[in-house]
Amino acid sequence: MDLENRPLKTTKPPIRRRARQARSKTTVQSILTAATELIAEQGVDVTMTEIAQRANVAMGSLYQYFADKSAIHRAILMQHNAAVRLMLHDYASRSTDAPSFVVAMESAFEQYFALHQQDPLFNGLWSIVQTDAELQRIDIDDSLQNGRYLQSVCAPWFPHVDADRTLAACALVMQLAMSTARFARGIPPTIGTQTRPVFRAMIRDAFAALQAEERQRVDRDG
Structure with missing residues (x-):
């Protein structure tokens, strides 16, 4: 086959990567929802620990998405x-x-x-x-x-x-x-x-x- 005329393959993100991206979006939204609820309930002094607990995520995961x-x-x-x-x-x-x-x-x-x-x-x-x-x-x-x-x-x-x-x-x-x-x-x-x-x-x-x-x-x- 003539390599120069060979049709190019379209590249798609691997299924595993797309799954990770979807999980990341879900985790981020869970964190923001938890923080929103806590701010509405308690005011501005909620802690990162409380947010992580409400979002049901580990502290390491929380800091992976939000530095502070x-x-x-x-x-x-x-x-x-x-x-x-x-x-x-x-x-x-x-x-x-x-x-x-x-x-x-x-x-x-x-x-x-x-x-x-x-x-x-x-x-x-x-x-x-x-x-x-x-x-x-x-x-x-x-x-x-x-x-x-x-x-x-x-x-x-x-x-x-x-x-x-x-x-x-x-x-x-x-x-x-x-x-x-x-x-x-x-x-x-x-x-x-x-x-x-x-x-x-x-x-x-x-x-x-x-x-x-x-x-x-x-x-x-x-």
């Missing part, structure tokens, strides 16, 4: 951010014009606010973020990423408004939505409940300002 508790916290935060991003995209993708976009943002905030009040993990996670500079950076980057996505959705309705201004409005709405939900958990419930309509009005005002600027620029430029 900060690495676990980072992975949990990134999973949380990804889930929030999916929720945000689901709401924003329904928008057909500026008014429906504002309604979508209010609805997304309502769902996020409710989750924050109902799930103790949210409070524990924020306590961790406040004490970790790297997690704070990840949190800010996530707000900017979500802001850029929202800008891409609403930009066609504000074509004459400076892009950075639109991005600032979108990113600030995201960051303040999270801050509002966190703040409401720490204040008397009668006041915390009132933060919802107050912030929804702030969302409307933020995008009403963009709409007003759009009209002004169109009128000015003729």
Whole structure:
């Protein structure tokens, strides 16, 4: 047979390696689930030993995947951010014009606010973020990423408004939505409940300002 013309064999990962990869993903998720449950139950002071016991993995296996508790916290935060991003995209993708976009943002905030009040993990996670500079950076980057996505959705309705201004409005709405939900958990419930309509009005005002600027620029430029 002509070796130069012989068909090349496609290489696939050995079955044993694929099995190891699948087991690794399962182990990692078990560790993160255990850590999430413990943080929700006990707060931020859970130990690596407690996490290993809850996940039913050996300490050696735990450290094989996560060098320290900060690495676990980072992975949990990134999973949380990804889930929030999916929720945000689901709401924003329904928008057909500026008014429906504002309604979508209010609805997304309502769902996020409710989750924050109902799930103790949210409070524990924020306590961790406040004490970790790297997690704070990840949190800010996530707000900017979500802001850029929202800008891409609403930009066609504000074509004459400076892009950075639109991005600032979108990113600030995201960051303040999270801050509002966190703040409401720490204040008397009668006041915390009132933060919802107050912030929804702030969302409307933020995008009403963009709409007003759009009209002004169109009128000015003729």
